[in-house]
Amino acid sequence: MAFLQATQYKLLILSRYVLKQLIATTAGVAAVLLLIIMSSRFSRYLGDAAAGKLAADILFPIMAYRFPGFFELVLPLSFFIALLMVYGRLYSESEMAVLNACGISPHKMFGLAFSAACGITLIVGLISLYVSPWGAMHVEKLIQQQSGQSIAHLAPGQFHQQRSRGSVIYMEPGQQGQDAFGTVFISQVTKKSRSDPSLQSTLITAQTGSFFTDEKTNIGYLTVKNGFHLQGTPGQLDYRSTHFEKLNHRYSEPSPEFINSKRDSISSAALFSSSKTDDIALLQWRLSLPFIAPIICLIAFPLSKINPRQGRFARIFPAIILYLSYLMLLSFARSSIEKGDLNPYPGIWSVHLLYFTIGLLLYFGPAIKRTLFNPAIQHDSDKG
Numbered sequence: 001m002a003f004l005q006a007t008q009y010k011l012l013i014l015s016r017y018v019l020k021q022l023i024a025t026t027a028g029v030a031a032v033l034l035l036i037i038m039s040s041r042f043s044r045y046l047g048d049a050a051a052g053k054l055a056a057d058i059l060f061p062i063m064a065y066r067f068p069g070f071f072e073l074v075l076p077l078s079f080f081i082a083l084l085m086v087y088g089r090l091y092s093e094s095e096m097a098v099l100n101a102c103g104i105s106p107h108k109m110f111g112l113a114f115s116a117a118c119g120i121t122l123i124v125g126l127i128s129l130y131v132s133p134w135g136a137m138h139v140e141k142l143i144q145q146q147s148g149q150s151i152a153h154l155a156p157g158q159f160h161q162q163r164s165r166g167s168v169i170y171m172e173p174g175q176q177g178q179d180a181f182g183t184v185f186i187s188q189v190t191k192k193s194r195s196d197p198s199l200q201s202t203l204i205t206a207q208t209g210s211f212f213t214d215e216k217t218n219i220g221y222l223t224v225k226n227g228f229h230l231q232g233t234p235g236q237l238d239y240r241s242t243h244f245e246k247l248n249h250r251y252s253e254p255s256p257e258f259i260n261s262k263r264d265s266i267s268s269a270a271l272f273s274s275s276k277t278d279d280i281a282l283l284q285w286r287l288s289l290p291f292i293a294p295i296i297c298l299i300a301f302p303l304s305k306i307n308p309r310q311g312r313f314a315r316i317f318p319a320i321i322l323y324l325s326y327l328m329l330l331s332f333a334r335s336s337i338e339k340g341d342l343n344p345y346p347g348i349w350s351v352h353l354l355y356f357t358i359g360l361l362l363y364f365g366p367a368i369k370r371t372l373f374n375p376a377i378q379h380d381s382d383k384g
Helices: 002-050 056-092 095-101 106-152 256-264 268-272 277-303 316-339 349-383
Strands: 159-162 167-173 181-191 199-213 220-232 240-252
Touching: 002 056, 002 106, 056 095, 056 106, 056 277, 056 316, 095 106, 106 256, 106 268, 106 277, 181 220, 199 240, 256 277, 268 277, 277 316, 277 349, 316 349
Parallel strands: none
Antiparallel strands: 159 167, 167 181, 181 199, 199 220, 220 240
Protein backbone atom coordinates (compact mmCIF):
# COMPACT_ATOMS: atom_id res chain seq x y z
CA MET A 1 0.00 0.00 0.00
CA ALA A 2 2.79 2.38 0.91
CA PHE A 3 4.55 1.47 -2.34
CA LEU A 4 1.46 2.34 -4.39
CA GLN A 5 1.08 5.67 -2.59
CA ALA A 6 4.75 6.48 -3.22
CA THR A 7 4.35 5.61 -6.90
CA GLN A 8 1.24 7.79 -7.21
CA TYR A 9 3.06 10.66 -5.49
CA LYS A 10 5.98 10.33 -7.91
CA LEU A 11 3.54 10.32 -10.84
CA LEU A 12 1.87 13.45 -9.51
CA ILE A 13 5.20 15.27 -9.24
CA LEU A 14 6.22 14.03 -12.69
CA SER A 15 2.88 15.10 -14.18
CA ARG A 16 3.27 18.61 -12.84
CA TYR A 17 6.84 18.79 -14.11
CA VAL A 18 6.09 17.53 -17.62
CA LEU A 19 2.84 19.49 -18.05
CA LYS A 20 4.52 22.65 -16.82
CA GLN A 21 7.28 22.20 -19.39
CA LEU A 22 4.76 21.47 -22.15
CA ILE A 23 2.61 24.50 -21.35
CA ALA A 24 5.58 26.86 -21.06
CA THR A 25 7.19 25.63 -24.28
CA THR A 26 3.88 25.70 -26.16
CA ALA A 27 3.25 29.27 -25.01
CA GLY A 28 6.75 30.38 -26.02
CA VAL A 29 6.60 28.78 -29.46
CA ALA A 30 3.07 30.13 -30.04
CA ALA A 31 4.18 33.65 -29.12
CA VAL A 32 7.03 33.52 -31.65
CA LEU A 33 4.87 32.06 -34.43
CA LEU A 34 2.04 34.54 -33.79
CA LEU A 35 4.50 37.42 -33.90
CA ILE A 36 5.79 36.25 -37.28
CA ILE A 37 2.35 35.56 -38.78
CA MET A 38 0.70 38.72 -37.47
CA SER A 39 3.63 40.89 -38.58
CA SER A 40 3.34 39.43 -42.08
CA ARG A 41 -0.43 39.92 -42.15
CA PHE A 42 -0.15 43.46 -40.78
CA SER A 43 2.32 44.39 -43.52
CA ARG A 44 -0.22 43.14 -46.07
CA TYR A 45 -2.94 45.22 -44.45
CA LEU A 46 -0.66 48.24 -44.63
CA GLY A 47 -0.31 47.62 -48.36
CA ASP A 48 -4.10 47.47 -48.70
CA ALA A 49 -4.40 50.71 -46.73
CA ALA A 50 -1.83 52.40 -48.97
CA ALA A 51 -3.82 51.25 -52.02
CA GLY A 52 -7.02 52.64 -50.53
CA LYS A 53 -8.67 49.26 -49.95
CA LEU A 54 -8.68 49.61 -46.16
CA ALA A 55 -8.83 52.61 -43.85
CA ALA A 56 -5.78 53.05 -41.65
CA ASP A 57 -7.81 53.53 -38.46
CA ILE A 58 -9.35 50.03 -38.61
CA LEU A 59 -6.12 48.07 -39.10
CA PHE A 60 -5.54 47.34 -35.41
CA PRO A 61 -9.19 46.36 -34.71
CA ILE A 62 -9.05 44.01 -37.70
CA MET A 63 -5.87 42.43 -36.35
CA ALA A 64 -7.50 41.99 -32.94
CA TYR A 65 -10.61 40.32 -34.36
CA ARG A 66 -8.49 38.16 -36.66
CA PHE A 67 -6.31 36.95 -33.78
CA PRO A 68 -8.51 33.90 -32.92
CA GLY A 69 -8.27 32.72 -36.53
CA PHE A 70 -4.48 32.85 -36.36
CA PHE A 71 -4.37 31.27 -32.91
CA GLU A 72 -6.46 28.22 -33.84
CA LEU A 73 -3.88 27.27 -36.47
CA VAL A 74 -0.77 28.19 -34.49
CA LEU A 75 -1.69 26.43 -31.23
CA PRO A 76 -1.60 22.81 -32.55
CA LEU A 77 1.72 23.46 -34.32
CA SER A 78 3.16 25.02 -31.15
CA PHE A 79 2.03 22.03 -29.11
CA PHE A 80 3.56 19.68 -31.67
CA ILE A 81 6.93 21.45 -31.48
CA ALA A 82 6.71 21.57 -27.67
CA LEU A 83 6.18 17.80 -27.52
CA LEU A 84 9.24 17.20 -29.66
CA MET A 85 11.37 19.59 -27.61
CA VAL A 86 10.27 18.52 -24.11
CA TYR A 87 10.27 14.76 -24.67
CA GLY A 88 13.30 15.01 -26.91
CA ARG A 89 15.19 16.63 -24.02
CA LEU A 90 14.08 13.83 -21.69
CA TYR A 91 15.57 11.28 -24.12
CA SER A 92 18.72 13.25 -24.96
CA GLU A 93 19.59 13.79 -21.28
CA SER A 94 18.74 10.15 -20.41
CA GLU A 95 15.95 11.23 -18.07
CA MET A 96 13.51 8.93 -19.85
CA ALA A 97 15.78 5.94 -19.16
CA VAL A 98 15.87 6.84 -15.48
CA LEU A 99 12.08 7.16 -15.40
CA ASN A 100 11.69 3.75 -17.04
CA ALA A 101 14.05 2.26 -14.45
CA CYS A 102 11.85 3.76 -11.72
CA GLY A 103 8.79 1.96 -13.09
CA ILE A 104 7.27 4.78 -15.15
CA SER A 105 6.61 3.30 -18.57
CA PRO A 106 6.55 5.19 -21.89
CA HIS A 107 2.79 4.57 -22.04
CA LYS A 108 2.34 6.62 -18.86
CA MET A 109 4.47 9.38 -20.35
CA PHE A 110 2.32 9.30 -23.45
CA GLY A 111 -0.75 9.55 -21.23
CA LEU A 112 0.58 12.83 -19.82
CA ALA A 113 1.08 14.21 -23.32
CA PHE A 114 -2.35 13.01 -24.43
CA SER A 115 -4.03 14.72 -21.46
CA ALA A 116 -2.41 17.99 -22.56
CA ALA A 117 -3.56 17.30 -26.13
CA CYS A 118 -7.15 16.95 -24.90
CA GLY A 119 -6.89 20.39 -23.33
CA ILE A 120 -5.58 21.81 -26.62
CA THR A 121 -8.48 20.11 -28.40
CA LEU A 122 -11.06 21.83 -26.19
CA ILE A 123 -9.43 25.25 -26.65
CA VAL A 124 -9.11 24.93 -30.44
CA GLY A 125 -12.67 23.57 -30.72
CA LEU A 126 -14.09 26.53 -28.82
CA ILE A 127 -12.15 29.02 -30.94
CA SER A 128 -12.86 27.29 -34.25
CA LEU A 129 -16.60 26.86 -33.77
CA TYR A 130 -17.51 30.07 -31.94
CA VAL A 131 -14.78 32.66 -31.31
CA SER A 132 -13.24 32.77 -34.80
CA PRO A 133 -16.61 33.26 -36.62
CA TRP A 134 -17.47 35.96 -34.08
CA GLY A 135 -14.24 37.79 -34.89
CA ALA A 136 -14.79 37.45 -38.64
CA MET A 137 -18.30 38.89 -38.24
CA HIS A 138 -16.89 42.01 -36.55
CA VAL A 139 -14.24 42.36 -39.27
CA GLU A 140 -17.01 42.30 -41.88
CA LYS A 141 -18.92 45.02 -40.00
CA LEU A 142 -15.80 47.18 -39.69
CA ILE A 143 -15.10 47.02 -43.42
CA GLN A 144 -18.75 47.75 -44.27
CA GLN A 145 -18.71 50.81 -42.01
CA GLN A 146 -15.40 51.94 -43.49
CA SER A 147 -16.77 51.61 -47.02
CA GLY A 148 -19.79 53.75 -46.17
CA GLN A 149 -17.69 56.35 -44.38
CA SER A 150 -15.16 56.59 -47.23
CA ILE A 151 -17.99 57.43 -49.62
CA ALA A 152 -19.63 59.85 -47.19
CA HIS A 153 -16.37 61.77 -46.75
CA LEU A 154 -16.09 62.63 -50.45
CA ALA A 155 -16.54 66.38 -50.49
CA PRO A 156 -18.26 68.09 -53.44
CA GLY A 157 -16.45 70.83 -55.29
CA GLN A 158 -13.18 68.86 -55.39
CA PHE A 159 -11.52 66.48 -57.83
CA HIS A 160 -11.25 62.91 -56.53
CA GLN A 161 -8.77 60.60 -58.22
CA GLN A 162 -9.16 56.82 -58.36
CA ARG A 163 -5.73 55.49 -59.25
CA SER A 164 -6.83 51.84 -59.22
CA ARG A 165 -9.54 52.56 -61.83
CA GLY A 166 -7.76 55.35 -63.71
CA SER A 167 -10.59 57.84 -63.25
CA VAL A 168 -11.22 61.34 -61.92
CA ILE A 169 -14.57 62.43 -60.43
CA TYR A 170 -15.83 65.95 -59.85
CA MET A 171 -19.17 66.73 -58.16
CA GLU A 172 -20.92 69.98 -57.43
CA PRO A 173 -22.96 70.47 -54.26
CA GLY A 174 -26.57 69.38 -54.62
CA GLN A 175 -29.64 71.34 -53.74
CA GLN A 176 -31.21 70.79 -50.35
CA GLY A 177 -33.83 68.05 -50.33
CA GLN A 178 -32.60 66.56 -53.61
CA ASP A 179 -29.77 64.16 -54.52
CA ALA A 180 -26.47 64.37 -52.69
CA PHE A 181 -24.65 66.07 -55.57
CA GLY A 182 -25.41 68.43 -58.38
CA THR A 183 -23.59 68.27 -61.73
CA VAL A 184 -21.25 65.24 -61.91
CA PHE A 185 -18.24 64.84 -64.21
CA ILE A 186 -16.36 61.53 -64.58
CA SER A 187 -13.29 60.96 -66.73
CA GLN A 188 -11.80 57.50 -67.07
CA VAL A 189 -8.98 56.09 -69.23
CA THR A 190 -8.66 52.31 -69.45
CA LYS A 191 -7.36 49.59 -71.76
CA LYS A 192 -9.87 48.34 -74.31
CA SER A 193 -9.31 44.68 -73.48
CA ARG A 194 -6.63 42.20 -72.45
CA SER A 195 -5.89 41.39 -76.08
CA ASP A 196 -5.97 45.06 -77.17
CA PRO A 197 -3.65 47.23 -75.01
CA SER A 198 -4.69 50.48 -76.69
CA LEU A 199 -6.42 53.05 -74.47
CA GLN A 200 -9.99 54.20 -74.57
CA SER A 201 -11.42 57.30 -72.91
CA THR A 202 -14.79 57.50 -71.17
CA LEU A 203 -16.48 60.78 -70.25
CA ILE A 204 -19.68 60.95 -68.21
CA THR A 205 -21.61 64.09 -67.41
CA ALA A 206 -24.86 64.11 -65.43
CA GLN A 207 -27.15 66.61 -63.72
CA THR A 208 -27.30 64.83 -60.34
CA GLY A 209 -25.62 61.96 -58.52
CA SER A 210 -25.51 60.05 -55.26
CA PHE A 211 -23.46 57.26 -53.67
CA PHE A 212 -24.62 53.90 -52.35
CA THR A 213 -22.94 50.67 -51.25
CA ASP A 214 -24.23 47.21 -52.11
CA GLU A 215 -24.47 45.44 -48.74
CA LYS A 216 -24.04 41.98 -50.26
CA THR A 217 -20.94 42.68 -52.35
CA ASN A 218 -19.56 45.74 -50.50
CA ILE A 219 -19.08 47.48 -53.87
CA GLY A 220 -19.52 51.24 -53.89
CA TYR A 221 -21.44 52.88 -56.76
CA LEU A 222 -21.95 56.45 -57.90
CA THR A 223 -25.46 56.67 -59.34
CA VAL A 224 -25.78 59.51 -61.85
CA LYS A 225 -29.00 60.63 -63.52
CA ASN A 226 -29.96 62.42 -66.73
CA GLY A 227 -26.63 62.69 -68.51
CA PHE A 228 -24.42 61.70 -71.43
CA HIS A 229 -21.91 58.86 -71.81
CA LEU A 230 -19.09 59.48 -74.31
CA GLN A 231 -16.55 56.78 -75.19
CA GLY A 232 -13.77 56.61 -77.77
CA THR A 233 -10.06 56.45 -78.51
CA PRO A 234 -7.97 59.49 -77.46
CA GLY A 235 -6.72 61.46 -80.51
CA GLN A 236 -9.34 60.01 -82.87
CA LEU A 237 -12.79 61.14 -83.95
CA ASP A 238 -14.62 57.92 -83.12
CA TYR A 239 -16.41 59.00 -79.93
CA ARG A 240 -19.86 57.56 -79.33
CA SER A 241 -22.37 59.59 -77.38
CA THR A 242 -25.25 58.00 -75.45
CA HIS A 243 -27.93 59.71 -73.41
CA PHE A 244 -29.05 57.95 -70.22
CA GLU A 245 -31.62 58.48 -67.51
CA LYS A 246 -29.72 56.56 -64.84
CA LEU A 247 -26.24 55.03 -64.73
CA ASN A 248 -24.30 53.24 -61.96
CA HIS A 249 -20.56 53.93 -62.02
CA ARG A 250 -18.54 51.52 -59.91
CA TYR A 251 -16.55 53.54 -57.44
CA SER A 252 -14.86 50.96 -55.19
CA GLU A 253 -14.01 47.26 -55.31
CA PRO A 254 -14.77 44.86 -52.44
CA SER A 255 -11.79 44.34 -50.17
CA PRO A 256 -10.34 40.80 -50.23
CA GLU A 257 -10.51 40.92 -46.44
CA PHE A 258 -14.25 41.62 -46.65
CA ILE A 259 -14.78 38.61 -48.94
CA ASN A 260 -12.87 36.31 -46.58
CA SER A 261 -14.59 37.70 -43.49
CA LYS A 262 -18.05 37.37 -45.03
CA ARG A 263 -17.43 33.69 -45.65
CA ASP A 264 -15.79 32.98 -42.30
CA SER A 265 -18.43 34.88 -40.31
CA ILE A 266 -21.15 32.28 -41.00
CA SER A 267 -22.16 30.79 -37.65
CA SER A 268 -21.51 27.11 -36.98
CA ALA A 269 -25.22 26.58 -36.23
CA ALA A 270 -26.10 27.86 -39.72
CA LEU A 271 -23.51 25.54 -41.26
CA PHE A 272 -25.02 22.50 -39.54
CA SER A 273 -28.38 23.18 -41.19
CA SER A 274 -26.95 23.88 -44.65
CA SER A 275 -26.60 21.36 -47.48
CA LYS A 276 -24.34 23.46 -49.73
CA THR A 277 -20.95 21.95 -50.50
CA ASP A 278 -19.17 25.19 -49.55
CA ASP A 279 -20.84 25.21 -46.15
CA ILE A 280 -20.17 21.50 -45.63
CA ALA A 281 -16.48 22.05 -46.41
CA LEU A 282 -16.28 25.00 -44.00
CA LEU A 283 -18.06 23.06 -41.25
CA GLN A 284 -15.78 20.06 -41.68
CA TRP A 285 -12.78 22.39 -41.54
CA ARG A 286 -13.96 23.89 -38.25
CA LEU A 287 -14.76 20.50 -36.76
CA SER A 288 -11.50 18.95 -37.92
CA LEU A 289 -9.13 21.55 -36.44
CA PRO A 290 -9.58 20.33 -32.83
CA PHE A 291 -8.73 16.73 -33.84
CA ILE A 292 -5.28 17.78 -35.03
CA ALA A 293 -3.92 17.96 -31.48
CA PRO A 294 -4.52 14.31 -30.37
CA ILE A 295 -3.38 12.96 -33.75
CA ILE A 296 -0.13 14.94 -33.76
CA CYS A 297 0.39 13.85 -30.15
CA LEU A 298 0.30 10.24 -31.37
CA ILE A 299 2.82 11.17 -34.09
CA ALA A 300 5.11 13.41 -32.01
CA PHE A 301 5.63 11.06 -29.06
CA PRO A 302 7.45 8.29 -31.01
CA LEU A 303 9.32 10.89 -33.10
CA SER A 304 10.69 12.49 -29.93
CA LYS A 305 12.51 9.26 -29.05
CA ILE A 306 16.11 9.97 -30.00
CA ASN A 307 19.59 8.76 -29.20
CA PRO A 308 21.37 11.00 -26.63
CA ARG A 309 24.16 11.52 -29.16
CA GLN A 310 21.75 12.93 -31.74
CA GLY A 311 20.65 15.99 -29.79
CA ARG A 312 17.15 17.15 -28.87
CA PHE A 313 16.54 18.96 -32.18
CA ALA A 314 17.46 16.03 -34.44
CA ARG A 315 13.94 15.21 -35.61
CA ILE A 316 12.21 18.58 -35.32
CA PHE A 317 12.70 19.61 -38.95
CA PRO A 318 11.35 16.38 -40.57
CA ALA A 319 8.53 16.35 -38.01
CA ILE A 320 7.52 19.90 -38.94
CA ILE A 321 7.54 18.91 -42.62
CA LEU A 322 5.19 16.04 -41.73
CA TYR A 323 2.90 18.43 -39.83
CA LEU A 324 2.84 20.97 -42.67
CA SER A 325 1.94 18.21 -45.13
CA TYR A 326 -0.92 17.30 -42.77
CA LEU A 327 -2.24 20.87 -42.74
CA MET A 328 -1.80 21.29 -46.50
CA LEU A 329 -3.74 18.09 -47.22
CA LEU A 330 -6.55 19.30 -44.97
CA SER A 331 -6.67 22.59 -46.86
CA PHE A 332 -6.53 20.77 -50.20
CA ALA A 333 -9.39 18.47 -49.14
CA ARG A 334 -11.46 21.50 -48.13
CA SER A 335 -10.93 23.24 -51.48
CA SER A 336 -11.65 19.98 -53.33
CA ILE A 337 -14.99 19.64 -51.54
CA GLU A 338 -15.85 23.26 -52.40
CA LYS A 339 -15.05 22.62 -56.07
CA GLY A 340 -16.99 19.34 -56.11
CA ASP A 341 -13.89 17.22 -56.83
CA LEU A 342 -14.10 15.34 -53.51
CA ASN A 343 -17.11 13.68 -51.95
CA PRO A 344 -18.15 15.59 -48.79
CA TYR A 345 -18.28 12.29 -46.92
CA PRO A 346 -15.76 11.26 -45.69
CA GLY A 347 -14.19 14.44 -47.12
CA ILE A 348 -11.65 16.01 -44.77
CA TRP A 349 -11.95 13.10 -42.35
CA SER A 350 -10.06 10.87 -44.79
CA VAL A 351 -6.95 13.03 -44.19
CA HIS A 352 -7.34 12.64 -40.42
CA LEU A 353 -7.70 8.89 -40.85
CA LEU A 354 -4.50 8.78 -42.92
CA TYR A 355 -2.40 10.60 -40.32
CA PHE A 356 -4.04 8.72 -37.45
CA THR A 357 -2.88 5.52 -39.17
CA ILE A 358 0.63 6.99 -39.51
CA GLY A 359 0.59 7.82 -35.81
CA LEU A 360 -0.48 4.28 -34.89
CA LEU A 361 2.30 2.81 -37.03
CA LEU A 362 4.89 5.09 -35.43
CA TYR A 363 3.65 4.39 -31.90
CA PHE A 364 3.10 0.64 -32.11
CA GLY A 365 5.60 -0.06 -34.90
CA PRO A 366 8.60 -0.88 -32.62
CA ALA A 367 6.47 -3.23 -30.47
CA ILE A 368 5.12 -5.00 -33.57
CA LYS A 369 8.64 -5.27 -34.95
CA ARG A 370 9.90 -6.84 -31.71
CA THR A 371 6.98 -9.26 -31.69
CA LEU A 372 7.67 -10.35 -35.27
CA PHE A 373 11.45 -10.70 -35.03
CA ASN A 374 12.04 -11.86 -31.46
CA PRO A 375 11.04 -15.49 -32.16
CA ALA A 376 13.64 -15.71 -34.93
CA ILE A 377 16.29 -14.20 -32.70
CA GLN A 378 15.38 -16.61 -29.91
CA HIS A 379 15.54 -19.54 -32.35
CA ASP A 380 19.03 -18.53 -33.48
CA SER A 381 20.23 -18.22 -29.93
CA ASP A 382 18.86 -21.69 -29.08
CA LYS A 383 20.71 -23.18 -32.04
CA GLY A 384 23.94 -21.59 -30.87
